[in-house]
Amino acid sequence: MPEGDTVYAAASRLRAVLEGRRLVSSQFRIPSLATADLSGRDVVAVRSRGKHLLIDVDESTPGAGDAVSVHSHLKMEGVWHVHPIGRRWRRPAYRARVVLRTETHEAVGFDLGILELLADPDAALAYLGPDLLADDFDxxxxxxxxxxxxxxxxxxxxxxxxxxxxxxxxxxxxxxxxxxxxxxxxxxxxxxxxxxxxxxxxxxxxxxxxxxxxxxxxxxxxxxxxxxxxxxxxxxxxxxxxxxxxxxxxxxxxxxxxxxxxx
Missing domain, CATH: 1.10.8.50 (Helicase, Ruva Protein; domain 3)
Structure with a gap:
């Protein structure tokens, strides 16, 4: 069952292949984000906040739009898988909700309970109490x-x-x-x-x-x-x-x- 430790580990895996790298393509496989495109933009940070996972994307290409964060919550069944491009997925493709690709790797979010783009993630998650896994836990x-x-x-x-x-x-x-x-x-x-x-x-x-x-x-x-x-x-x-x-x-x-x- 995904809890804070699970999300922290997922963020660590994603950070290793996404942070500081440019997205060559993105696919959002839910109706609300069907037209969203983050290709050509840099991932500046990957972080967890309690049970929430944030992938911060910069406005790296002129005219590409403001910086945003890909916000996900695993709920009961969600998972993020990370692997080199071309490797077979470990869950059926119809269960994928988002695919983020760099030149060498792809991150696939399956069965995510929440998936959205946030312009101000810190404000959106300000209601959360102190994060038990934060370095500055209060x-x-x-x-x-x-x-x-x-x-x-x-x-x-x-x-x-x-x-x-x-x-x-x-x-x-x-x-x-x-x-x-x-x-x-x-x-x-x-x-x-x-x-x-x-x-x-x-x-x-x-x-x-x-x-x-x-x-x-x-x-x-x-x-x-x-x-x-x-x-x-x-x-x-x-x-x-x-x-x-x-x-x-x-x-x-x-x-x-x-x-x-x-x-």
Whole structure:
């Protein structure tokens, strides 16, 4: 499931082949951008903001138009693939939403949940809370935002990207477990500093991994403490892991917890 670490890794792959290079062609395969053309323009930066990915394109050719950013959000199924030109795509062509080509490589965005061109991406994403994977992550601001609604369940607060950007459904279950906190516990009863610190450590540790893990074990059945393990034994106390639904931004989302380890 794409979360802040997944988007950070995608930005790193894209940066390696796009940043500082000129686009020889672009194809936007959605109706709203069908006539957009970024060919002949330079990619000046590739960056992630929480779960959002931005490819900043300059006005490198006179008359080509103002600088813009290709903004994408992976949602549940999206992915960016990068490879040398001529290599066979790993997903069917009909699922491609955008193709950006340089002289040597192409970046293909498949099944993107959001794809748009933004003239001022920083303003458009100003609502986001501090980015957990940013070099200048503002810990105090993240704590302040999380603490603003002390009655909100902490499991819901962790998913609210307006408070702190990057945590998704997988990490919020794991963070609550590792802090021994029930996801339904009100924010006002939680020690937020260590929870924010743990969130940053987990995302940072996984930002470039091919297999996400919160246990330190990268084997397929050993990567998670509780997420996706409903009915299996807790790795600490052997109690059966439970699964439920918790209302968060965007609706009800699955949550996993150990009824003995978490209080």
């Amino acid at each position: 810990r105090d601001e993240a704590i302040r935002r999380l603490a603003a609604d002390p009655d909100q369940p902490v499991g819901a607060a962790l998913l609210d990207q307006r408070l702190m950007a990057g945590v998704g459904n997988v990490f919020r279950s794991e963070i609550c477990y590792l802090r021994k906190v029930l996801p339904t516990r009100p924010v006002g009863e939680v020690d937020l500093g260590p929870m924010v610190d743990l969130s940053r450590r987990l995302l940072w540790a996984n930002r470039l991994r091919s297999a996400r893990t919160t246990t330190g074990n990268t084997s397929p059945n050993g990567r998670m403490w509780v997420y996706g393990r409903q009915g299996q034994l807790c790795r600490r106390c052997a109690t059966l892991i439970k699964r439920g639904e918790l209302v968060s931004t965007g609706g009800e989302r699955s949550i996993y917890w150990c009824p003995r380890c978490q209080t």
